[in-house]
Amino acid sequence: xxxxxxxxxxxxxxxxxxxxxxxxxxxxxxxxxxxxxxxxxxxxxxxxxxxxxxxxxxxxxxxxxxxxxxxxxxxxxxxxxxxxxxxxxxxxxxxxxxxxxxxxxxxxxxxxxxxxxxxxxxxxxxxxxxxxxxxxxxxxxxxxxxxxxxxxxxxxxxxxxxxxxxxxxxxxxxxxxxxxxxxxxxxxxxxxxxxxxxxxxxxxxxxxxxxxxxxxxxxxxxxxxxxxxxxxxxxxxxxxxxxxxxxxxxxxxxxxxxxxxxxxxxxxxxxxxxxxxxxxxxxxxxxxxxx
Amino acid sequence: xxxxxxxxxxxxxxxxxxxxxxxxxxxxxxxxxxxxxxxxxxxxxxxxxxxxxxxxxxxxxxxxxxxxxxxxxxxxxxxxxxxxxxxxxxxxxxxxxxxxxxxxxxxxxxxxxxxxxxxxxxxxxxxxxxxxxxxxxxxxxxxxxxxxxxxxxxxxxxxxxxxxxxxxxxxxxxxxxxxxxxxxxxxxxxxxxxxxxxxxxxxxxxxxxxxxxxxxxxxxxxxxxxxxxxxxxxxxxxxxxxxxxxxxxxxxxxxxxxxxxxxxxxxxxxxxxxxxxxxxxxxxxxxxxxxxxxxxxxxxxxxxxxxx
Numbered sequence: 049x050x051x052x053x054x055x056x057x058x059x060x061x062x063x064x065x066x067x068x069x070x071x072x073x074x075x076x077x078x079x080x081x082x083x084x085x086x087x088x089x090x091x092x093x094x095x096x097x098x099x100x101x102x103x104x105x106x107x108x109x110x111x112x113x114x115x116x117x118x119x120x121x122x123x124x125x126x127x128x129x130x131x132x133x134x135x136x137x138x139x140x141x142x143x144x145x146x147x148x149x150x151x152x153x154x155x156x157x158x159x160x161x162x163x164x165x166x167x168x169x170x171x172x173x174x175x176x177x178x179x180x181x182x183x184x185x186x187x188x189x190x191x192x193x194x195x196x197x198x199x200x201x202x203x204x205x206x207x208x209x210x211x212x213x214x215x216x217x218x219x220x221x222x223x224x225x226x227x228x229x230x231x232x233x234x235x236x237x238x239x240x241x242x243x244x245x246x247x248x249x250x251x252x253x254x255x256x257x258x259x260x261x262x263x264x265x266x267x268x269x270x271x272x273x274x275x276x277x278x279x280x281x282x283x284x285x286x287x288x289x290x291x292x293x294x295x296x297x298x299x300x301x302x303x304x305x306x307x308x309x310x311x312x313x314x315x316x317x318x319x320x321x322x323x324x325x326x327x328x329x330x331x332x333x334x335x336x337x338x339x
Numbered sequence: 340x341x342x343x344x345x346x347x348x349x350x351x352x353x354x355x356x357x358x359x360x361x362x363x364x365x366x367x368x369x370x371x372x373x374x375x376x377x378x379x380x381x382x383x384x385x386x387x388x389x390x391x392x393x394x395x396x397x398x399x400x401x402x403x404x405x406x407x408x409x410x411x412x413x414x415x416x417x418x419x420x421x422x423x424x425x426x427x428x429x430x431x432x433x434x435x436x437x438x439x440x441x442x443x444x445x446x447x448x449x450x451x452x453x454x455x456x457x458x459x460x461x462x463x464x465x466x467x468x469x470x471x472x473x474x475x476x477x478x479x480x481x482x483x484x485x486x487x488x489x490x491x492x493x494x495x496x497x498x499x500x501x502x503x504x505x506x507x508x509x510x511x512x513x514x515x516x517x518x519x520x521x522x523x524x525x526x527x528x529x530x531x532x533x534x535x536x537x538x539x540x541x542x543x544x545x546x547x548x549x550x551x552x553x554x555x556x557x558x559x560x561x562x563x564x565x566x567x568x569x570x571x572x573x574x575x576x577x578x579x580x581x582x583x584x585x586x587x588x589x590x591x592x593x594x595x596x597x598x599x600x601x602x603x604x605x606x607x608x609x610x611x612x613x614x615x616x617x618x619x620x621x622x623x624x625x626x627x628x629x630x631x632x633x634x635x636x637x638x639x640x641x642x643x644x645x646x647x
Binding site for chain 2: 080
């Protein structure tokens with residue numbers, strides 16, 4: 049292969065000061081996620097619950113047409129679109145499970161591949177801060193998570209207004225859009241921190257993928273075991289899923305499933321985020337780019 | 340930056356890792372062209388590069404890289420400097436064009452220009468034909484050129500190359516060295532090469548900095564240094580050489596004996612060769628063969644750092 053097939057010419061352009069220097073990292077992360085095997089089908093399936101709940105909103109406005117489906121019971125009572133309906137979607141086990149699958153496929157490799165293939169050296173030899181790197185990586189996971197939380201949540205409100213032809217939902221629950229936004233941001237932030245934390249623990253993408261999945265599942269299994277033995281609902285603090293559900297219940301103003309103050313669950317989630325920040329700070333160090 | 344100004348100026352740089360002194364009063368002035376950074380393991384080369392790239396703040400001293408303060412303008416330095424690391428670096432799932440353009444963009448280039456420029460530099464380093472191939476499928480030589488391409492994409496004024504020929508076959512090594520020579524001599528880009536392969540430095544650099552135990556052991560024009568630091572003579576003798584060698588060593592010479600009984604005498608710059616003859620006469624040693632040898636960088640390195 050001949051060297052210098054073309055000569056070297058100096059670049060005449062000027063550098064730009066980006067408002068969001070992390071954006072190229074996010075864009076690349078999103079692009080690479082779509083190239084990953086199985087990602088596209090999983091991403092499509094992860095939108096399934098949203099479509100299902102959206103159909104529910106449509107049916108709630110055409111309840112007479114679908115009365116046959118309820119076998120004589122009141123369709124209005126079963127399909128009442130209120131904050132509880134939103135909370136059910138957001139803390140639905142399938143929704144959370146599919147979010148974890150998205151994290152596995154789109155987020156597992158984010159830092160672990162950079163550690164494995166030494167690309168941190170290339171990132172930090174550029175005018176890039178450590179926080180830009182984190183933000184870029186976090187925004188990749190957040191992008192996908194917001195698509196299955198914030199986007200459907202806002203669409204539910206919009207379509208309810210369109211289908212019903214009135215603003216009754218917003219008049220009855222004016223805080224609902226804020227709850228939707230708040231919950232979506234909270235769960236997205238938590239899962240993004242969680243994904244990056246696990247991704248930074250190993251250089252092997254498979255281990256990271258398994259770990260993201262197992263920590264989520266086993267935290268719930270442990271809660272089930274302890275709850276079964278001691279019948280104490282405070283063990284729900286061990287479960288990631290239950291903590292999210294508790295906080296979700298508070299934000300949508302519905303009764304929480306377990307008799308534990310929501311703030312404890314919130315603090316558990318915040319502690320995991322802090323741990324993630326601490327580990328990332330230790331693991332991602334620009335100064336180590338030159339060995 | 341105008342011609343004639345210094346690209347790197349360091350004054351009394353000191354840095355410690357806890358109680359360990361990594362750099363101890365380093366003074367350095369480098370202008371244009373290619374410069375080799377040499378030193379045994381633990382000499383402080385990596386720490387020096389870290390300081391030059393703005394990752395570490397020196398405990399003492401001041402410095403400027405391309406006119407930017409190493410303490411305050413670290414981002415500006417990294418924008419104007421290209422860095423080619425020693426390790427293989429890639430992002431799996433990418434092709435060379437996207438990879439190179441990506442790092443151009445992270446350096447602050449507009450996206451479209453980074454992409455255009457990525458094509459150009461990939462052709463320049465000889466990866467034009469394979470620029471759309473996945474990086475995982477690249478050979479060691481191709482990965483090395485890719486690293487050079489990403490370091491060049493934003494058209495730096497100063498290029499740091501860390502072991503640029505490691506893991507390369509002789510042909511690949513030759514090609515990378517040709518590129519480095521071309522970059523440093525014809526493209527108005529200053530190159531700082533850190534390498535353990537002395538012949539690479541000798542091939543590509545006109546200037547050399549030798550670090551030892553955190554201090555600059557020698558720096559300057561390579562040819563001049565080889566002359567100034569010491570003279571190398573090769574000789575064969577007859578007779579009992581014990582006393583002869585002992586006396587020469589006492590006078591500051593370093594002596595190596597080869598298997599075919601050839602003696603290499605590294606003489607300090609302040610001694611004349613007549614000293615060898617005088618000592619031989621005093622110690623009753625006959626000199627049967629005497630020649631002033633051409634000194635290599637290896638000799639300079641050995642003499643400066645004090646290792647064989």
